[in-house]
Amino acid sequence: MRYLIRSTKKFIIPALALALILTAAITVFCFITLRNTAVCNRIEIWIEACDYVDFFLPLAVCLAFTPFFYFINRKGFIRYASVRAGKKRYLITHFLATAICTVLVVFVSYYATLCISLNMTPEALVTENRLFDYVFGEYEVNYPYLFGLAWCLYKGVVATLFVVFGNLLALYTDNLFVSVLGPFVYCMAENLITSLLNLPMYSIMTTYVLNRLSPSCMHVHNYLIGCFTYILITLGIILIIRRKKENVNVRN
Amino acid sequence: MLTSGIRNNLFPKNNRIAAVILLCVYAYMCGTHLVEAIGTGINLPEYLLSCITDHYYLMYALLFYLIIDSAIRIRSTFEIAKLRYRSLGRYYGTLIISRLISLFILVTAHLLIPLFAGFTRLAPGTGYNITTMGDRFYSNYEVLYALADIIPSSVLATVLVTGFLYIGISFICISTLLVFEIFGRKGFAVCTAVILINTFTGFVTGLDEGIFKYLFLNDYFIFHHGLVGNNLWSLPAYAMIMAIAVYVLYKSAVKHNSNRSGERRKYTRNLYSHPVITGAFYVVYCGLAFTLSLNGSEAFTWQLLKGFSYTQFNVIELLFYIAPIMFSLFFVNMEWENEIKNRNLFALIRYGKREKWEKEKALSELRFIATNVLIVVAVSFISATVLTNNLDNTIRDLSAFYDLNIGKVIACGVLSILFRGMEWFLFYVIDKIVFKLSGNTIVSYLMTIAFIFIGFVLPAVNPIGKGSLYQLLEIGGKGISSFVIMVILEMLLIIVLFSTNKHIKKERCFHGISN
Numbered sequence: 001m002r003y004l005i006r007s008t009k010k011f012i013i014p015a016l017a018l019a020l021i022l023t024a025a026i027t028v029f030c031f032i033t034l035r036n037t038a039v040c041n042r043i044e045i046w047i048e049a050c051d052y053v054d055f056f057l058p059l060a061v062c063l064a065f066t067p068f069f070y071f072i073n074r075k076g077f078i079r080y081a082s083v084r085a086g087k088k089r090y091l092i093t094h095f096l097a098t099a100i101c102t103v104l105v106v107f108v109s110y111y112a113t114l115c116i117s118l119n120m121t122p123e124a125l126v127t128e129n130r131l132f133d134y135v136f137g138e139y140e141v142n143y144p145y146l147f148g149l150a151w152c153l154y155k156g157v158v159a160t161l162f163v164v165f166g167n168l169l170a171l172y173t174d175n176l177f178v179s180v181l182g183p184f185v186y187c188m189a190e191n192l193i194t195s196l197l198n199l200p201m202y203s204i205m206t207t208y209v210l211n212r213l214s215p216s217c218m219h220v221h222n223y224l225i226g227c228f229t230y231i232l233i234t235l236g237i238i239l240i241i242r243r244k245k246e247n248v249n250v251r252n
Numbered sequence: 253m254l255t256s257g258i259r260n261n262l263f264p265k266n267n268r269i270a271a272v273i274l275l276c277v278y279a280y281m282c283g284t285h286l287v288e289a290i291g292t293g294i295n296l297p298e299y300l301l302s303c304i305t306d307h308y309y310l311m312y313a314l315l316f317y318l319i320i321d322s323a324i325r326i327r328s329t330f331e332i333a334k335l336r337y338r339s340l341g342r343y344y345g346t347l348i349i350s351r352l353i354s355l356f357i358l359v360t361a362h363l364l365i366p367l368f369a370g371f372t373r374l375a376p377g378t379g380y381n382i383t384t385m386g387d388r389f390y391s392n393y394e395v396l397y398a399l400a401d402i403i404p405s406s407v408l409a410t411v412l413v414t415g416f417l418y419i420g421i422s423f424i425c426i427s428t429l430l431v432f433e434i435f436g437r438k439g440f441a442v443c444t445a446v447i448l449i450n451t452f453t454g455f456v457t458g459l460d461e462g463i464f465k466y467l468f469l470n471d472y473f474i475f476h477h478g479l480v481g482n483n484l485w486s487l488p489a490y491a492m493i494m495a496i497a498v499y500v501l502y503k504s505a506v507k508h509n510s511n512r513s514g515e516r517r518k519y520t521r522n523l524y525s526h527p528v529i530t531g532a533f534y535v536v537y538c539g540l541a542f543t544l545s546l547n548g549s550e551a552f553t554w555q556l557l558k559g560f561s562y563t564q565f566n567v568i569e570l571l572f573y574i575a576p577i578m579f580s581l582f583f584v585n586m587e588w589e590n591e592i593k594n595r596n597l598f599a600l601i602r603y604g605k606r607e608k609w610e611k612e613k614a615l616s617e618l619r620f621i622a623t624n625v626l627i628v629v630a631v632s633f634i635s636a637t638v639l640t641n642n643l644d645n646t647i648r649d650l651s652a653f654y655d656l657n658i659g660k661v662i663a664c665g666v667l668s669i670l671f672r673g674m675e676w677f678l679f680y681v682i683d684k685i686v687f688k689l690s691g692n693t694i695v696s697y698l699m700t701i702a703f704i705f706i707g708f709v710l711p712a713v714n715p716i717g718k719g720s721l722y723q724l725l726e727i728g729g730k731g732i733s734s735f736v737i738m739v740i741l742e743m744l745l746i747i748v749l750f751s752t753n754k755h756i757k758k759e760r761c762f763h764g765i766s767n
Contacts, residue, residue: 063694175589177693178586181582
């Protein structure tokens with residue numbers, strides 16, 4: 001536990017920087033959205049503003065947390081650490097620490113902006129509420145703070161998946177470019193393919209962008225299928241890369 | 253070496269007997285056809301057509317001969333020969349050229365035999381006598397009736413059919429040869445079985461119709477199976493599918509055998525070639541297009557070639573448009589990242605001079621990107637042809653929608669290919685400049701993406717995205733002046749960036765190697 005806390009402390013600077021950037025970006029977009037969008041409910045401002053930031057979320061979290069792991073891997077620190085703590089244990093602790101940081105950063109920045117957005121927005125005058133058509137629409141309208149709490153935590157967990165994928169790529173490809181941009185490029189490619197195949201409900205983007213599609217397309221299980229598919233495909237990619245690396249090592 | 257190699261591989265000893273037997277069978281078949289031809293009164297080119305389009309002969313005699321021929325050639329292949337040639341390119345070149353020449357001789361013989369047989373007994377002519385014989389219908393010459401509908405001259409039809417046959421059988425032979433080079437003898441056996449099952453399934457069951465005709469190999473060398481009932485636009489589609497298949501197989505064969513060839517291996521040769529990943533990318537790319545067509549998604553029918561529009565902007569269209577270049581640059585950047593860690597040090601030392609190495613590397617990168625451009629354009633053309641299934645109508649629709657004549661629409665299509673190449677070069681140069689300045693691949697890649705997206709703020713003067721057919725058509729509608737401005741802008745940007753790239757000497761990725 002102590003080791004985990006110590007590992008988490010290493011990420012304070014990138015985590016703080018990322019939290020600040022995300023908060024600032026969402027707040028700015030909230031203001032922009034507030035000026036030029038007709039809304040039915042106060043939370044809609046925040047949902048709209050998050051759309052822009054969500055597009056770059058895989059890139060942002062990987063840029064903040066993956067290079068650190070890449071450099072300790074490249075400099076051979078894992079080899080020395082494994083003598084003291086065991087490689088497996090070290091990696092698990094490190095990944096857990098990264099995951100905690102990611103969840104915290106994403107949760108804090110998104111939830112803080114939700115609170116700001118709800119407080120700065122005046123009461124909507126429109127009585128008709130289109131949010132009710134969505135899966136969690138009722139909660140979004142009636143309990144925005146409570147819903148925000150759960151949703152931001154969930155978003156943090158999804159962001160953790162990106163960072164873990166990036167870290168695994170760093171571990172096996174030994175290439176900074178691939179490990180940082182891999183999850184982002186994957187998301188873009190997957191988004192493109194699912195959109196063209198008329199299956200956007202199963203995209204990973206749909207799972208963490210709130211109310212992304214029209215209400216008729218969205219169901220509760222869509223939020224899980226996207227993550228599940230993502231985990232399966234990324235695990236497949238990692239296994240292939242790992243096997244390739246092992247073959248190269250055997251040949252050498 | 254090359255000439256003697258070709259001469260030796262032209263007709264190996266055992267193959268000559270097989271070829272003579274095949275030609276004897278063909279001559280007998282021509283004789284039986286001649287009796288019928290004299291009876292019906294068809295002219296000489298029609299008789300040639302009837303002989304060369306005999307699909308029973310092509311399937312049951314020629315195809316089996318080709319497979320036996322390939323097997324005999326493969327059996328007499330020695331690994332040591334690769335060492336003699338020093339370069340795999342030369343070795344494969346010799347094998348492929350000799351095979352092409354031998355097949356050319358074989359196909360020419362297939363024309364000459366009926367020509368000599370029918371020369372004195374049938375009247376010459378360029379039209380179709382079969383269609384001017386009143387109400388009588390000869391079921392034996394059904395192919396001739398069908399060909400008369402799409403090709404006005406029987407001589408031209410003979411040339412087309414023979415050319416199609418030649419290209420089709422060359423494709424099968426070269427593919428089997430390369431499959432052998434990649435997967436060995438077992439792979440060749442499996443490949444042969446697959447070819448036989450595939451061709452006979454298509455031939456016997458009649459499944460080779462509509463969009464599925466591209467899946468069955470019998471349609472690749474029997475002209476009236478592949479084209480009759482459709483239009484001639486399928487011809488380039490077949491050619492490009494074959495070219496892509498041969499290209500991917502060739503690259504894989506070179507990559508697979510380069511360690512065993514004994515040649516002095518160039519480091520940059522295989523630097524950017526990841527045949528499996530590249531192949532997977534194109535399969536996904538083509539697969540999407542085909543799936544869309546099967547789903548009947550009208551909005552995406554011309555997805556690959558049409559690009560995206562500023563007036564009717566769609567993010568998915570844009571992503572589809574920039575996906576291939578982002579894919580290519582991803583691999584280029586990935587290799588640059590490897591270079592930063594001096595993974596190329598030994599290759600660099602071998603080259604001696606950094607300038608020489610840089611030149612070789614740049615050429616390799618450009619070759620990689622240019623190949624991708626060619627493949628994407630080919631894929632675009634195939635999908636456009638396959639998806640619409642009637643390109644004439646699509647061109648007419650576009651012409652009416654944008655108020656341009658058909659010539660201009662076709663010119664815009666050709667220009668879009670040219671502009672796409674220029675755009676890709678532009679992105680590559682931008683990526684390289686930013687990499688040289690920052691020494692960071694992530695920054696350079698993100699900057700290139702940013703450059704693409706910033707361009708959308710100023711669509712009127714923005715040179716990006718002009719490889720999109722939509723935009724060329726939109727510009728074409730505005731008049732020639734907008735078009736000229738756009739060309740000048742793009743050329744100017746390329747010249748400025750290219751010269752900038754040339755003058756940046758800063759290299760952060762090499763340590764300890766000087767000029």
